Amino acid sequence: PAHLSVRPEVQKYTADLMRRSGQENFAAALIAQWEPLVSSIDYRPNKPLLVALGAYDHSGWTKRTAFHWNQCCPDSPPIFVPGAGHAIPQDNPSYTGKMLLNFINRSVRAQRYETA
DSSP: OTTTOSSHHHHHHHHHHHHHHOHHHHHHHHHHHHHHHHSOTTOOOSSOOOOEEETTOOOHHHHHHHHHHHHHOTTSOOEEETTOOSOHHHHOHHHHHHHHHHHHHHHHHHHHHHHO
């Protein structure tokens, strides 16, 4: 859990969650959510895509996934969230909120432009 967050309280929360669900079940649930999206190199989302990683995220899977998305969606380069590990909303909520709002605003403007 220490590699998932830079904040001790988030590390504790993650450790407790892994302990209650079992580390294997915890990891399997995460992989089951994302594996279909990244298993096909041909997959291209037809909506705007935001790829964000914590600047201190040390999970190799996350970096490989970000690389994949950048290859198939060059208009969506990864954003590295400062002061964050894997748990970006918990590690840097202020930056994450602003990043999401900017992304939503840009996406809405782009959609309006396309339909005009």
